[in-house]
Amino acid sequence: MSTNQLNPTAKKRISSIDILRGLVMLIMLLDHVRERFYYHMPVSDPINIDDTSTGLFFSRILAHLCAPIFVFLTGLSAWLYAHPKGKPSRSASSFLWKRGLFLILIEITLINFSWFGNYQTLYLQVIWAIGVSMISLAFLSKLNHKWVGVLGFLIVFGHNLLTSIHLNEDQIGYTLWTVLYQRGFILPNDFIAIKASYPVLPWIGVILLGYFTGPLFGEKFSAEARLKALVKIGLSCLSLLMLIRGFNIYGETLPWKIQDTFIQSVMSFLNFKKYPPSLDFILLTIGIGCFLLCLFEKVQNRLTEFLRTYGSAPMFFYILHLYVLLIAYKILVNIYGTNQGEYFGFDHLWQIWLCMVLLSLVLYIPTKKFSDYKRRSTSKWIKYF
Structure with a gap:
């Protein structure tokens, strides 16, 4: 009898993580289709609700779930790696820093090229941020588990106090501060421009909290206790958000205001800063993520199996979809030209959603095949994908 037969919740626990991932x-796919084919309708950070349609606003807000949940799950998965079921605990440090370096290498080579088809500007984006966060966790996971959580809470809840600190290029510490928190161009030179698009400090806090949450998925917690804990965490995040955002107390640089209509007021309330992610941004996304983990542990059907496949080979899918979008864009430009000023783009937002759905179906088979190959393979490098 297999381990999963002996403990039927074991498989569901891991599946719920992969399903959410x-x-x-797929939400990220929607956002990247938007960036590729709706770039003539730019979205600022925070979003300018006066110039952004309701549909585009909520499409972008939906995409806010991606990075925080993925980074949180990365920390959670690192704890599971360090505490394999039925086996002695092991250090995750070696795997984390090697994996982190691998992600940074992939970011500055394959992924950066996939955005523009050239290397004129090197953008350090989400994969870079995950890589740096994993390297940070490789060292910080050596701390007592309680202190990992304390440090994660201090970073996530305290980093908004740093928003007033701004350094100019000629000031000492500019490059380090730009990488950690400020966002902007670093190491200016005539050869290549480098932009730190994802300041890493808040993401380090998120991955630490994910690692700290890991024991909920360990052997000491029953499914019932885990679900109750996740619900409490989710409710705590969203309740705190309603309080500090509702009264514009803390956690966001742009205060919300009552608008002319209810939907515009909701848009103002949800208009959170992503670069770097504000406390309110993190509370919303992690709170929703905890409820989704509960849902996906209880619900197992064809749709969740479809999602699980994408979650079991995320890096492969990430690279694959970016190059599919790049090649598709080049082909359409050659056929139709630039129909939206200097860009080729779709006329309507529904076309973005339709394109995302079609791509999710088309890319399922290669992702499934790679996922199956990854599961069978004994190659350590394949596991990094």
Whole structure:
């Protein structure tokens, strides 16, 4: 009899993580289709609700779920790696820093090229941020588990106090501060421009909290206790958000205001800063993520299996979809030209959603084949994908 037969919740626990990861990958696909084919309708950070349609606003807000949940699950998965079921605990440090370096290498080579088809500007984006966060966790996971959580809470809840600190290029510490928190161009030179698009400090806090939450998925917690804990965490995040955002107390640089209509007021309330992610941004997304983990542990059907496939091979899918979008864009430009000023783009937002759905179906088979190959393979490098 297999381990999963002896403990029927074991498989569901891991599946719920992969299913949620798969969901955010498909939401990410939607956002990247938007960036590729709706770039003539730019979205600022925070979003300018006066110039952004309701549909585009909520499409972008939906995409806010991706990075925080993925980074949180990365920390959670690192704890599971360090505490394999039925086996002695092991250090995750070696795997984390090697994996982190691998992600940074992939970011500055394959992924950066996939955005523009050139290397004129090197953008350090989400994969870079995950890589740096994993390297940070490789060292910080050596701390007592309680202190990992304390440090994660201090970073996530305290980093908004740093928003007033701004350094100019000629000031000492500019490059380090830009990488950690400020966002902007670093190491200016005539050869290549480098932009730190994802300041890493808050993401380090998120991955630490994910690692700290890991024991909920360990052997000491029953399914019932885990679900109750996740619900409490989710409710705590969203309740705190309603309080500090509702009264514009703390956690966001742009205060919300009552608008002319209810929907515009909701848009103002949800208009959170992503670069770097504000406390309110993190509370919303992690709170929703905890409820989704509960849902996906209880619900197992064809849709969740579809999502699980994408969540089981996220890096492969990430690279694959970016190059599919790049090649498709080049082909359409050659056929139709630039129909939206200097860009080729779709006229309507529904076309973005339709394109995302079609791509999710088309890319399922290669992702499934790679996922199956990854599961069978004994190659250590394949596991990094």
